[in-house]
């Protein structure tokens with residue numbers, strides 16, 4: 113389990129929708145801003161952890177990651193779970209963040225044939241899915257090829 | 264360099280204010296006017312813009328606003344918790360009820376001690392939010408305020424607006440004059456009840472009054488706001504190095520410049536509609552950002568928005584020395600314009616959710 117973002121469960125019954133609204137709300141800091149945790153020993157985690165996986169120290173301090181990293185591995189999907197159909201085809205990647213942790217996320221603004229291992233990417237906040245026509249719009253991190261500052 | 268307070272119809276806060284940071288975002292996808300003309304059997308030689316930007320399937324006004332706001336903060340290097348207000352101007356709110364501004368404020372780290380609200384006035388919602396930010400900072404109620412003009416505009420298929428209705432936006436962090444990369448000299452707003460374009464609740468596409476959109480609507484409001492502002496502060500077109508107008512197409516801003524006696528070369532640096540179309544609330548503010556990307560310290564810029572319904576906000580800015588360093592800290596408008604992937608009409612329909620998936 114690398115990240116909390118690629119949730120493919122889509123609860124269609126009413127109780128599930130309410131549960132999912134509260135779960136999405138609790139996750140907003142890590143989803144919108146890539147807020148993880150940092151330990152006194154220097155280890156950084158994403159998603160956030162209560163206990164450091166290397167030195168077992170507790171508590172951990174929140175830290176916002178810069179959002180830049182490198183594609184470690186990837187896979188392109190041509191069939192999608194419910195709620196993700198409009199994104200087909202799309203690529204999901206394991207990304208080695210510059211500050212340490214590995215994170216799994218959807219890639220965006222890139223054609224599947226142009227994705228490569230070692231590609232430099234940056235985090236952007238995009239629509240992850242919509243809970244139908246009348247439900248919640250869920251926003252969160254995706255990664256795209258780095259956009260420079262000047263032409 | 265800054266003039267004393269002049270009593271007149273122009274609006275200017277008691278304390279000097281200006282733009283501390285600015286940032287933009289334009290989606291990667293484009294559809295050409297020729298491709299739209301092909302589908303509807305229209306003459307490809309008379310399309311109003313070469314191509315327009317198309318939002319990707321995971322983009323909306325909020326995601327556009329988040330990236331533009333992050334770019335504005337990169338330029339300003341102001342901690343987000345110091346922002347007193349996040350005011351988002353748009354006519355394509357993803358939620359009918361639920362503010363876009365609170366999501367943007369959360370994503371940039373400006374919550375919870377912040378005033379968040381959505382503004383609306385057709386294509387001038389962004390400059391309207393800017394006016395309010397100048398007032399908030401100028402009154403001393405807040406140190407910084409963020410104004411956004413963001414849209415994913417849609418025109419009815421086969422309607423003339425389909426050629427131009429585009430996606431993009433800009434964010435401006437407003438702060439004190441001495442911290443600004445462009446200081447506000449004065450502004451002038453002009454509005455009247457002119458029904459040139461409107462959309463009723465629960466209708467997907469707007470109604471517009473073809474020829475009526477020109478003379479009494481766009482040109483009257485733009486020219487009045489600009490000329491009244493210049494008259495109020497004793498400026499003439501010669502005092503300005505650049506002028507930016509709202510750009511519903513390529514022709515209108517050039518015609519407005521001609522009426523006001525600005526040469527076309529003062530319009531062209533901020534004229535981006537030919538390449539990305541009309542980004543509605545993002546339009547004049549993206550043009551202003553493109554002009555700031557190339558302006559020099561001491562330059563004076565006139566920026567005039569237009570919103571149907573109808574009104575214009577005109578601003579006179581003086582660029583400061585801080586522009587040189589700050590504009591290098593985030594992507595220029597031209598970077599986003601050049602980052603393009605052309606799509607055909609079928610992919611365009613898929614991305615704009617015109618296809619029924621289930």
Ligand SMILES: [Zn+2]
Nearest residue numbers: 151153164167
């Ligand atoms: Zn540790």
